[in-house]
Amino acid sequence: MLKIVERAIELTKKSGAEQAEAFVSENLVTTVRIAANRVVETKNVCDQGIGLRAAVGQKLGFACANDFNQELSKRAISIARARPPNPDFNGFPEPAKPKKVKDIYDRTLAKLQPTRAVGLADLMLQAALDFDRRVVEASGALNVVVERCAIANTNGLAVEDGTTRVFGHLTVEARDAGRSEGAAWLGSTNLRGFDPSEVGKRGAELAVNSLNSKKVKPGKYSIILEPAAVAELFYHVFSYAANGRDVHDRISYLTDKLGKVVAVEDLSIHDWGNMAGGLYSKTVDDEGVPTQRTPLIDRGKLIGFIYDRYYAGKANAANTGNGLRLTDMPGRYYGTEPSPHITNLTIDPGDFKREELIADTKEGLLLSRIWYTYPITPQLGDFSTTSRCGFLIHKGEVVGAARQVRIHENLPRLLKQIIGVSKDLEQVMPWGATAAICAPSLRFSKVYVS
Amino acid sequence: MTLTCDIMKIEEYAIELAMKLGAVYADLRMENLRKEAILVKDGKVEKMTSELQRGMGIRVLLGTWGFASTTELVKPTINQAVKTAVSMAKAVKHRVEGRIAGAGITDARTHVSRKIDPFEVEPSEKIELCLEADRQARVDGHVKRTSAVIAAQKLQNLFLSSEGARVQSDSVITYAEVFALAKKGGVTEYFDDLAGGTGGFEIVKRFDMPARAKDVGKRAVALASAKAMPKRKLPVVLDPDFVALLAHEIIGHPSEADRVLGREAAWAGKAWWAGMLGRKIGSKLLNAVDDPRVEGALGYYEYDDEGVPARRKQLIRDGKLLEHMHSRETAAEFKVEPNGNMRAQSFKYLPLIRMSNTFIEPGEHEVEELFDIKEGVYLKGAKIPSIDSRRYNFQISAKEAFLIRRGELVGPFRDASVMGIAPEFFSSMDAVGRDFEMRPIPNCGKGDPMQALHVGNGGPHLRAVATVAGVG
Numbered sequence: 040m041l042k043i044v045e046r047a048i049e050l051t052k053k054s055g056a057e058q059a060e061a062f063v064s065e066n067l068v069t070t071v072r073i074a075a076n077r078v079v080e081t082k083n084v085c086d087q088g089i090g091l092r093a094a095v096g097q098k099l100g101f102a103c104a105n106d107f108n109q110e111l112s113k114r115a116i117s118i119a120r121a122r123p124p125n126p127d128f129n130g131f132p133e134p135a136k137p138k139k140v141k142d143i144y145d146r147t148l149a150k151l152q153p154t155r156a157v158g159l160a161d162l163m164l165q166a167a168l169d170f171d172r173r174v175v176e177a178s179g180a181l182n183v184v185v186e187r188c189a190i191a192n193t194n195g196l197a198v199e200d201g202t203t204r205v206f207g208h209l210t211v212e213a214r215d216a217g218r219s220e221g222a223a224w225l226g227s228t229n230l231r232g233f234d235p236s237e238v239g240k241r242g243a244e245l246a247v248n249s250l251n252s253k254k255v256k257p258g259k260y261s262i263i264l265e266p267a268a269v270a271e272l273f274y275h276v277f278s279y280a281a282n283g284r285d286v287h288d289r290i291s292y293l294t295d296k297l298g299k300v301v302a303v304e305d306l307s308i309h310d311w312g313n314m315a316g317g318l319y320s321k322t323v324d325d326e327g328v329p330t331q332r333t334p335l336i337d338r339g340k341l342i343g344f345i346y347d348r349y350y351a352g353k354a355n356a357a358n359t360g361n362g363l364r365l366t367d368m369p370g371r372y373y374g375t376e377p378s379p380h381i382t383n384l385t386i387d388p389g390d391f392k393r394e395e396l397i398a399d400t401k402e403g404l405l406l407s408r409i410w411y412t413y414p415i416t417p418q419l420g421d422f423s424t425t426s427r428c429g430f431l432i433h434k435g436e437v438v439g440a441a442r443q444v445r446i447h448e449n450l451p452r453l454l455k456q457i458i459g460v461s462k463d464l465e466q467v468m469p470w471g472a473t474a475a476i477c478a479p480s481l482r483f484s485k486v487y488v489s
Numbered sequence: 490m491t492l493t494c495d496i497m498k499i500e501e502y503a504i505e506l507a508m509k510l511g512a513v514y515a516d517l518r519m520e521n522l523r524k525e526a527i528l529v530k531d532g533k534v535e536k537m538t539s540e541l542q543r544g545m546g547i548r549v550l551l552g553t554w555g556f557a558s559t560t561e562l563v564k565p566t567i568n569q570a571v572k573t574a575v576s577m578a579k580a581v582k583h584r585v586e587g588r589i590a591g592a593g594i595t596d597a598r599t600h601v602s603r604k605i606d607p608f609e610v611e612p613s614e615k616i617e618l619c620l621e622a623d624r625q626a627r628v629d630g631h632v633k634r635t636s637a638v639i640a641a642q643k644l645q646n647l648f649l650s651s652e653g654a655r656v657q658s659d660s661v662i663t664y665a666e667v668f669a670l671a672k673k674g675g676v677t678e679y680f681d682d683l684a685g686g687t688g689g690f691e692i693v694k695r696f697d698m699p700a701r702a703k704d705v706g707k708r709a710v711a712l713a714s715a716k717a718m719p720k721r722k723l724p725v726v727l728d729p730d731f732v733a734l735l736a737h738e739i740i741g742h743p744s745e746a747d748r749v750l751g752r753e754a755a756w757a758g759k760a761w762w763a764g765m766l767g768r769k770i771g772s773k774l775l776n777a778v779d780d781p782r783v784e785g786a787l788g789y790y791e792y793d794d795e796g797v798p799a800r801r802k803q804l805i806r807d808g809k810l811l812e813h814m815h816s817r818e819t820a821a822e823f824k825v826e827p828n829g830n831m832r833a834q835s836f837k838y839l840p841l842i843r844m845s846n847t848f849i850e851p852g853e854h855e856v857e858e859l860f861d862i863k864e865g866v867y868l869k870g871a872k873i874p875s876i877d878s879r880r881y882n883f884q885i886s887a888k889e890a891f892l893i894r895r896g897e898l899v900g901p902f903r904d905a906s907v908m909g910i911a912p913e914f915f916s917s918m919d920a921v922g923r924d925f926e927m928r929p930i931p932n933c934g935k936g937d938p939m940q941a942l943h944v945g946n947g948g949p950h951l952r953a954v955a956t957v958a959g960v961g
Contacts, residue, residue: 071577072937074752077585081577082556084837084938085570088542101538105560114539121612122537153573154580161582178755180937208937210755222755288530288634289670289677367939368837374540410758413873415886416904418670418677421959423875423884423906445875445882445908447958470756471939489908 040065040189041199043107047091048191051112056093056119060131060192062325063089066370067185069153071160073209074178076168078160083153088373090364091115092131097124103374129352131192137322137329141315145229148203149185156183159207159235166239167211173250174243179209181235186370190327200322204228206468207238213246219440221245221428222408224267224467226318226475245407249428252440257489261403261458263396263432263482268409269386270467270476275412276422276450277308278381278474281335283346285417287353292420292451293341301341302454305389308336310345312360312382318466318475319382326362326377333359347379365473385477389460396459396482398435404444404488405430405437420450444488456484499564503547503571504651510575512549514589516650518794519545520836525608526640529619537612546836549574552584556839590820590827592654592797599658599791603689607641607663610690615639622698626669628706631713634670637702639693654796662787662943663692664931667702671709678712678903680705680888685929686945687789708889711901718890718905720958724865725907726893729926732849732948734871734885737930739911740777741847741946743880744804745830746819757935758878761911762810770810771915774852777805779814781829781845786945787929788845792829795840799829804847808915816842834940841936849948852921859920859952865893866957868907884908890957909955922950
């Protein structure tokens with residue numbers, strides 16, 4: 040791969056570029072999809088291509104294709120020549136020696152035969168169906184992702200990277216007098232760290248516990264969000280607010296808040312691109328910049344945002360190694376230019392056991408999963424969501440399942456109403472997310488539900 | 490950018506190989522895609538891009554679906570892709586001899602007409618148009634951020650099946666968008682507008698980007714000066730842009746038969762009206778359709794990705810649930826004809842049941858009549874939805890809101906959302922306008938891995954009862 044990007048740079052320079060950067064990626068994505076208690080689809084995607092950025096002065100052109108030839112260089116350069124300069128274009132990164140990141144590439148997983156993925160999905164499904172006689176239906180998917188890339192630019196940067204991950208998700212339905220739903224998600228960067236049966240068991244257990252749900256009266260409650268629910272909220276609402284591009288564009292509620300208190304003292308958050316075993320860890324970002332641990336909120340105070348090279352330049356801030364090329368298909372994608380995006384958004388663990396958070400709640404709700412959580416007004420941090428698995432808490436004990444509630448709230452206000460952070464963290468990738476969230480359970484006071 | 494004879498031979502070889510390896514059915518999609526885009530932000534050209542993609546996806550049926558795709562169109566790689574698709578399907582323990590409904594054998598060529606090829610328009614013209622729109626959006630000093638986008642894509646697609654179907658299609662999509670963000674006092678608000686559909690650069694010309702951008706700038710400033718909407722349950726009048734997202738979220742999605750059957754339970758969710766075909770689900774004024782053959786709409790096509798001819802479906806008539814959207818597989822389960830709603834984002838993905846152009850049909854009321862109420866709220870333009878997994882409990886935020894007081898509009902108000910329960914909301918519909926507008930929705934998400942698709946949605950003005958609230 041390195042040879043391809045280095046040759047692409049050489050030819051692009053010969054074609055007239057003053058600066059150039061080439062990015063090659065190859066993604067292998069295997070998906071086994073389960074619906075209504077059987078495997079209904081098995082899929083294997085092999086996607087490879089090259090993205091080329093060519094600059095003439097401060098005029099930058101981007102072109103991509105599935106393979107490299109001289110025409111691609113010419114196309115990128117002709118785009119650059121056709122456009123006016125962008126005074127904010129600040130070139131490509133200088134070479135830097137990245138440190139090895141532990142446990143992000145597993146050879147066993149990289150060589151896993153697609154047919155073995157089918158076996159893993161079967162284990163996931165069977166564990167759910169065997170859990171309890173009240174479990175009637177399970178749907179979900181198992182994904183194996185192997186991504187490799189190489190980046191080179193005219194500053195002499197030339198680097199390769201590769202990562203693997205396996206993740207499984209199951210939504211389980213149980214029936215008794217009524218119906219209920221449970222869900223579980225587990226992922227790992229290596230095969231030995233992934234237990235497919237555990238996905239099935241956890242989903243089934245939640246479904247069975249969710250039977251016989253009771254209606255929740257509208258009002259203000261103390262609410263505990265479990266890690267999957269915290270991940271959904273923080274991916275869809277917080278991660279974009281902490282993105283240097285959205286802050287620059289003033290559509291983040293954190294714009295003009297740097298250095299200010301934005302959460303309770305118990306809350307610290309960072310993006311951790313080089314976390315050992317992180318599901319979205321990488322050695323370098325998609326511009327070749329070494330990844331890092333970037334503090335965002337330190338004991339309640341906002342101290343940073345994530346940046347790629349371009350937006351770091353615009354903000355006169357340090358590049359945090361978050362220039363990523365993403366698309367809907369998992370993997371690093373040659374077809375887009377880099378832009379800032381989180382990797383592993385990590386909330387620091389607190390002092391409480393999950394059970395202690397429950398025991399401290401007089402009247403409240405424990406929400407295991409929330410759904411379709413989007414910022415209504417990102418510049419204010421308002422969001423709306425519904426619960427998908429929830430429980431009633433009465434006098435410090437879980438007393439039964441709760442029917443669906445809607446939460447129509449404001450994240451900045453909720454971050455100041457956190458009254459408990461659990462010790463245990465889980466890595467979760469919400470549906471459709473292109474990052475992982477390492478989340479504890481969080482307890483909030485006075486959350487309005489309807 | 491033509492599909493050469495050589496490549497087509499490779500495709501025929503792939504289908505033959507799949508059948509030899511044991512598939513009971515196989516089909517294949519091969520694509521050539523060309524995309525270009527310009528983004529101007531705050532007076533500067535920030536991105537100018539060109540994308541070429543080609544590749545092939547093969548789907549086999551052996552009691553379950555096997556699928557493989559590749560971007561390397563050479564015989565050894567295609568060989569490997571076919572073998573992988575077949576071997577993965579064979580590795581499934583509990584295969585079911587499922588049926589797929591007959592689709593007829595098609596041999597067709599389709600073509601989307603365009604007056605002005607967007608790829609023939611000089612880059613300088615597009616750049617100047619975006620820069621001018623961006624300038625116009627900055628109506629006064631309160632406007633802090635502006636942007637303008639022009640994008641186009643040309644797709645050549647070949648579909649081939651083991652039953653002998655062959656569909657060659659070429660389509661063009663053109664898209665433009667303008668955006669402005671304003672800050673006044675402590676309030677930041679934004680407004681945007683877009684146009685997009687199948688067709689050429691005439692879509693951009695009709696949109697009149699500079700004029701729209703100026704309007705967007707003014708409305709962003711007006712919203713930044715507006716008060717937030719207080720929470721109340723009362724009659725709401727929704728404009729066609731808002732109704733478009735409503736039709737998308739609480740009619741289009743639950744009409745997908747895979748959701749109705751619970752097959753999407755783990756991702757997009759289910760449908761609250763499962764098992765209710767033929768039953769009343771709303772007011773007799775509610776009529777809804779999915780029609781891929783609305784020319785110019787963003788969800789236009791003539792054959793779906795199973796080679797099934799596209800056709801209009803009356804999803805709801807006089808408030809009664811009549812029909813769902815189907816694949817060949819779900820059509821067989823429902824014992825109906827397939828109706829052409831299987832689509833994939835690209836050759837890289839296995840097709841799923843997707844809406845095409847889903848809309849609420851116009852009614853008999855003059856639009857002015859809808860405002861003839863003592864008190865209500867007029868919501869214009871849809872922003873962000875939050876819908877539960879059964880499409881039952883919904884929330885959709887509006888770009889602008891106005892109080893209606895004895896037929897007069899007071900406002901605008903900012904940050905208003907409509908919240909409701911789908912069957913209650915449908916039952917409360919008491920007036921539907923004669924007007925109609927189709928809107929583009931360029932990023933409808935479904936599937937695992939996620940597939941973002943172009944669809945069209947629309948409707949008339951309509952009136953119903955819902956809770957309107959900001960976040961107080």
